[in-house]
Amino acid sequence: MTYRNERGLTWGLVTPALLLLVLFNVFPLLYNLALSFTNAELVGDGARFVGGANYARVFSDPLYSGALRRTALFVCCAVGLELVLGFAFALALKREFRGKALVLTLALVPMMLSPAVMGLYWGLILNGNYGVLNQVLGELGLAQPQWLTDRGLKFWSILLIDVWMWTPFMALVSLAGLQSIPPHIYEAAEIDRAGAWTVFRRITLPLVAPLLGLAVLLRATDALKQFDLVMATTGPNDGATQTLSTLLYQVVFRDGKVGLGSAYACVVLVVVIALATVFTRYLDRLKGAEAR
Amino acid sequence: MRLVRWLVLVAGLSFAALPLLWMGLSSLKSREDAIRPHLNFVPALGAPADPHSFEFEATGTAYAHLSEVHAGAQASFWSHLWSSVVIGVLSTLASVALGTACALGFSRLEIRAAKDWLFFVLSTRFMPPLAVVVPVLLMYRTLDLQGTHLGLALLYTVFNLSLATWLMKGFLDEIPRAYEEAALVDGYTRAQALWRVVLPEARTGIAVTAVFCLISAWNEYGFAMTLNSSGAVTVPAYFAGLQGNIEGMPWPQIAAGALLFVAPIVVFTWLARAHLLRGITFGTVKQ
Structure with a gap:
């Protein structure tokens, strides 16, 4: 085994993947950055350098600040609700019982499905006139709102679909956290006659927190990109539900303004990169703690 | 209680x-x-x-009518399903192969700044598709890859590389080094030891990685609808395109198609149930 051979092997194994990633991620990003200083359009050539005009427009555009606020609200509500509901479900699932694997797997199915397909299909459930949700509400003598067309309501309906899809994710991570707590800690607490709430607050929560933090960061970066559900339910140009990604789609593909869209994308990216950096740092620290 | x-x-x-x-x-x-x-x-x-x-x-008429071409679409559900299968399988094979190779390198060989490279690989997963799609679109126009199975399969391969590399690295790190050291003593070269000793041990990991790559390609929508709006349209892009259909939504067919589309995923979820946590956390959390 010679050292020279090993270097060749390393190169052969690692470079194809890294090269592809650079070609399809780093290069487009730089290209995007360049485009954002031009007035390029989707059809036709003749892009001109326009300096920071696109950025000036992004920051003065009420559409952008609206989408930014809406996306932030969506991320906070979605991640918060999913965390609470998922954690509650995990607490209920903690003890062993017959058929647990089946229950768990069934409950986890939504997170594996296609958001675009399920978003479209949820339109049938939430339809104001013939949707099953309103039919059931009607049978119970309750109000039957127009879930997906009412201006004040559709944002929350999309949030509901997101909660349906991603609560399982939080439940699965929470369950892993709960099951990793050694039983002897609980036994010790029992001997000390600690109350249920004290046990939860002083033992369960602190020990699960690192894992929950990881789940929250992962979900947040994902929710920040929210695109599929909005496209499949209300479309890209609905003022009440427009997120950063759908606004970007509208600007580039419907209005054809590539230059302006690229500026939007760059601003979005700054936020994404910031979150991703937090995530990788967090992961690094978590792994360091594990190794110790 | x-x-x-x-x-x-x-x-x-x-x-x-x-x-x-x-x-x-x-x-x-x-x-x-x-x-x-x-x-x-x-x-x-x-x-x-x-x-x-x-x-x-x-x-059963909804299932029989799946071969119908609806207003606003260019082909029937079956032809879109075929596109999904071709693109899903091609990209899964490629990303598992490339990701496994990459993970082997990072798991078993000396690489300078390995941690930084791995985090770079992971960070590509956080990229919103819409932020990189315009340059890719322009690139694909020049290369004539827009609206082709190959183009989207290539893009999904890259998109899934981060997942494949991280998942495989997690699985490979668990295989004891003693195995390959024994093989080296027996006169295997380093490459032979990796290929004949380490890889067979990683069978489960490779299968799990393939399942997650396939699901993620199967479900993807952003790239599919922006790059392949004219040809090789996958099912998610086809379905979402039916939204606001002028003829009224063909709900039974949508339900039937969606059911057929998600059924394999439910089966795969059941098969990979012991490894779901790893899959959704990029192999960073082990069950």
Whole structure:
């Protein structure tokens, strides 16, 4: 085994993947950055350098600040609700019982499905006139709102679909956290006659927190990109539900303004990169703690 | 406490499963029954005697009509499903092969700044598709890859590389080094030891990685609808494109198609159930 051979092997194994990633991620990003200083359009050539005009427009555009606020609200509500509901479900699932694997797997199915397909299909459930949700509400003598067309309501309906899809994710991570707590800690607490709430607050929560933090960061970066559900339910140009990604789609593909869209994308990216950096740092620290 | 626990379990399970159950029922309806204003959820073999009962006449026409081409679409559900299968399988094979190779390198060989490279690989996963799609679109126009199976498969391969590399690295790190050291003593070269000793040990990991790559390619929508709006349209892009259909939504066919589309995923979820946590956290959390 010679050292020279090993270097060749390393190169052969690692470079194809890294090269592809650079070609399809780093290069487009730089290209995007360049485009954002031009007035390029989707059809036709003749892009001109326009300096920071696109950025000036992004920051003065009420559409952008609206989408930014809406996306932030969506991320906070979605991640918060999913965390609470998922954690509650995990607490209920903690003890062993017959058929647990089946229950768990069934409950986890939504997170594996296609958001675009399920978003479209949820339109049938939430339809104001013939949707099953309103039919059931009607049978119970309750109000039957127009879930997906009412201006004040559709944002929350999309949030509901997101909660349906991603609560399982939080439940699965929470369950892993709960099951990793050694039983002897609980036994010790029992001997000390600690109350249920004290046990939860002083033992369960602190020990699960690192894992929950990881789940929250992962979900947040994902929710920040929210695109599929909005496209499949209300479309890209609905003022009440427009997120950063759908606004970007509208600007580039419907209005054809590539230059302006690229500026939007760059601003979005700054936020994404910031979150991703937090995530990788967090992961690094978590792994360091594990190794110790 | 026991009661509360069971209530939470039943509520959670119903919330997750009822929409899918409803999908199955809706796929058996005629369009009239699907958009009837009153509740009907009991499938019956004949037409119900009382039109205001909870019964509806079960029919398989929605499945038969899946070969229909709806307004606003260019092909039937089956041809879109075929595109999804071709693109999903091609990209899964490629990303698992490239990702496994990359993970082997990072797991077993000396690489300078390995941690930084690995985090770079992971960070590509956080990229919103819409932020890189314009340059890719322009690139694909030049290379004539827009609207082709190959183009989208290539893009998904790259998109899934981060997942494949991280998942495989997790699995490979668990294989004891003693195995390959023994092989080296027996006169294997380093490459032979990796290929004949380490890789066979990683069979489960490779299968799990393939399942997650396939699911992620199968479900992807952003790239699919922006790059392949004209040819090789995958099912998610086809379905979402039906939204706001001028003929009215063909709900039973959508339910039938969606059911056929998600059924393999449900099967794969069951098969990979012991490794779901790893899959969704990029191998960073082990069960």
